[in-house]
Amino acid sequence: MSQSVWDATSLPVFSAVKVQTIESELDKILAHNQQAIEACVTNNTQPTWESLVLPLDQLHDDLNNFWSPISHLNSVKNSPEIREAYNACLPKLTQFYTELGQNKALYQAYKALAESDQAKHLSVAQTEALTQTIKDFELSGVGLEGAAKQRYAEISQRLSELGSQFGENVLDATQAWSKHITDESELSGLPESALDQAKQMAQAKGLDGWLFTLDLPSYIPVMSYADNAPLREEMYRAYATRASDQGGEAKFDNAGLIDEILALRHEMAEILGFENYAELSVATKMADNGQQVIDFLNDLASRSKPSAEQDLAQLKAFAKAEYEVENLNAWDMSYYSEKLRQHEYSLSQEELRPYFPMNKVLSGLFHVAQTLFGVAIREEQDFDSYHKDVKLFTISKEGEDVARFYLDPYAREAKRGGAWMDSCRTRRRLSDNRLQLPVAYLVCNFTPPIGDKPALLTHDEVTTLFHEFGHGLHHMLTQVDVSSVSGINGVAWDAVELPSQFMENWCYEPEALAHIAGHFETGEPLPADLLDKMLAAKNFQSGMQMVRQLEFSLFDFRLHKEYQAGMSVQAVIDEVRSQVAVTAPPSFNRFQNSFSHIFAGGYAAGYYSYKWAEVLSADAFSKFEEEGIFNTVTGAHFRDTILANGGSRPAAELFADFRGREPSTDALLRHSGIAA
Structure with missing residues (x-):
């Protein structure tokens, strides 16, 4: 077996990040990479995998290893100094990647390799990596000339700046x-x-x-x-x-940024020959075209809205009968929903909290992963960190280390809200045949420990942890050695939520909860009556939750598909709400101004991915319902098809390999308590 890379270079050294030298260090790396790329192309008259792809992968990895801790710190330990350095570097990185994507000589070299005799002997992963890389070149405007090429570069640069500014405004407005x-x-x-x-x-x-x-x-x-x-x-x-x-x-007002972002995305799509940005977005996803996405969302909405209307009618009737409240305001909805939950099920999230101390939840999460996927997880004590709450874990399989991950679980000042998984290091085969092992960042914003009590999570927070760990498993349990399709790389965006949403299911299974829950003082398991109430309440107001997510998805997709100069963003979201929502927020509501997923993240014309992948995840889990939720054979099958293959094969193909058929929406609707 070839040696694995597990040395000082396998983890970022956060304490070594010197803010004042970040920009100059980046300049050196970019200058070196540009020279190396030029030399690589010039000397490659008959490109091979070893002479073309591996050297370029190394250059990309060197840049990532430098930038990853800086980008991460900008999200989790934001400061004026790190923000200034980050924003000074963004235009340089954008320019580098834009020029790389439009490097015709490099594009021709990849095409020559794809058409060479060696290509016939490449692995499935190598072949897919070549296919995706060539497509990425074409979607990056490699065929553009003159003014169009220049304009594309300008748009890329500006969109990078606008996305960063959008996120900063949300963070600053939240903290102000x-x-x-x-x-x-x-x-x-x-x-x-x-x-x-x-x-x-x-x-x-x-x-x-x-x-x-x-x-x-x-x-x-x-x-x-x-x-x-x-x-x-x-x-x-x-x-x-x-x-x-x-x-x-x-x-902090993001309205102007939203208008500019939408206009530039539309212009970019047109430059590349697409009717709109939604079609450009779908070009790399499982969905065939924009209309298929719209039809998918509309179908789910029409099947879910009656359930949502019943949920709302029940809530209104309850508020009127029990509290003499005639009209529910937006700020009343959660309050009376919680009252109704307690009335119907004698249960509140707060009652569950003492049974979900962080350490117990983690050990339960690890038990699920160890049982299903045949891995062991251990905590590391000695590592370079940026905050006292951060933990580092190593995953091993059959006695051999295969991955590591950081866990940064609690909300604090100067940390971006939400929860996410990000790649720190990617698994790949090096030119000397050693194996670089993957490392992930898992970030949440849970309620921190208070006084001498441990952190006590709500069940919703437990579910979030399982979700992000699912992303992490996708990244860390990959068996692919080609970096561009290893782990989450190269996975169609509307399939990337499959493993994360899949893992959430174990948070509702009594057999799993026996390991996840335990009272923080006594260790006693979740009492049977509380467990029964929690499971009974699983689909409480699931109709309203479903249409809310569909509202976000349709708003995002229609915004990009129907874009016209001067269009009113507010009018689009109002129209979508009139179609799918059962409640209308107050006129002052500006949800879109903090919708970072689509304006500062990777979900532009792709927020529908959550629902698309939820169909896949629910259907995948139904196999465990049939064969046993801790069935190790089924778990190994999921690991070896979905998790191990990363982006090396089309997501639809991998799903069919696991499930034995194409996906069906029936399991999602059943799991949500909505009649199929």
Whole structure:
């Protein structure tokens, strides 16, 4: 067996990041890479995998190994210094990759390799990597000339800047708002965990009383439990108007950025010969075309909306009968929904929290992964970190280390909201035949430990952890040695959520919950009555949740598919809501201004991927329902088809290999409690 790379270069050294030298170091790497690429093309009259692809992979990896910790720190430990350095480097990176994608000599070299005799003897992964690389060149405008080529480069540069600015505005607008309360009577209804967290946050700022912010661990408990309706309204308004003209500082308003982003994306698509950006987006996805996506979303909406209408009717009737509330405002929905959940199931998320201490949840998550996929997971104690809460774990299989991952679990200041997995290192075969092993970042924003108590998660947070770990497994359990199709690389974007949503299912299985849940003081398992209530409440308001996600998906896709100069973004989201939603938010709501997934992330004209992949994940899990949720043969089959192959084969092909047929929406609708 060839030696694996597991040395000082296999992990980033965060303490070695010197902010003042980042830009100059990047300049050196880019200059070296440009010279090396030119030499590689010039000297490759008959390109081979070894003479063309491996050297270029090494250059890409060197750049990634430099940039990865910087990009990561910009998200999880943001500061004026790191932000300034990051933004100074972005245009240089964008220019480098734009020029790389339009390098005709390099494109011709790849085509020559694909048409050579050696190509007949390449592996499936190598062949797919070549196919995808050639397609990427073509979608990057390698065929453009003159003014069109120049304009494409300008658009790429500007979109990079705008996406970064959008994300920064959301972060800054979120952090600019807080609510300081000193009168405890204003906080009736709030659970002890929320009060303790708010008190801890106030103390950290040298304040008496309680401090609330728009970070979700602070925001959600207020919206769900606070009896104080004016406080709920104030926080809802602040959250729903972040980075807009309706609230906060004008300098954070993202409206102008949204208009410019959409216009530039549309222009880019037209330059490349597509009718709109949605068609450009779909060109690398499982979906065949934009209309297929629209039809898919509309079909789900028509099948889900009756269920959502029933959910809303039930909520309204309950609020009126029990609380004499005639009209539910947007800031009342979560509050009365939680009251209804407790009325129907005698259950609240807060009751479950003591049974989900972080360490127990982690050990349960690892038990699921170890049982299904035949891996072992151990925590490392000695590693370079950027925060005391960060942990590092190593995954091994059959006694051999195969991957590592960082876990950064808790919300804090200067950390981007949400949860995500990102690639730190990619598995690939080096030119000396050694194997570089994959490393992942797993980032969440859970409620942190309070006082001497451990971090106690809600069941929703448990599900989020399983989701992100599913992404991590996709990246880390790959058996592909070709970097561009290894792990999550090269996977169609509308299939990339398959492993993550798949892992969420174990959070609802009694057999798995026996390992995931245990009281933080006594260790006692989740009581049978609580477990029964939790499972009974699984599909509580699932119709409304379904149409909400479909609203986001249709808004995103239609925005990019139907774009016209001067179009009103607000009009599009209003029209989508009139079609699929069962509640209309207040006119001041500016959800789109903080929709980072599509304006600052990779989900532009691709947010539908969550629902597309949820069909795949629900159908994949139904095989475990048939054969046993801890069936090791089925688990190994999922590992060896879906997880191991990464992007080396088309996602539809891999799914069919695992399931023995094409996917069906029936399992998703059944799991959601919506009649098929």
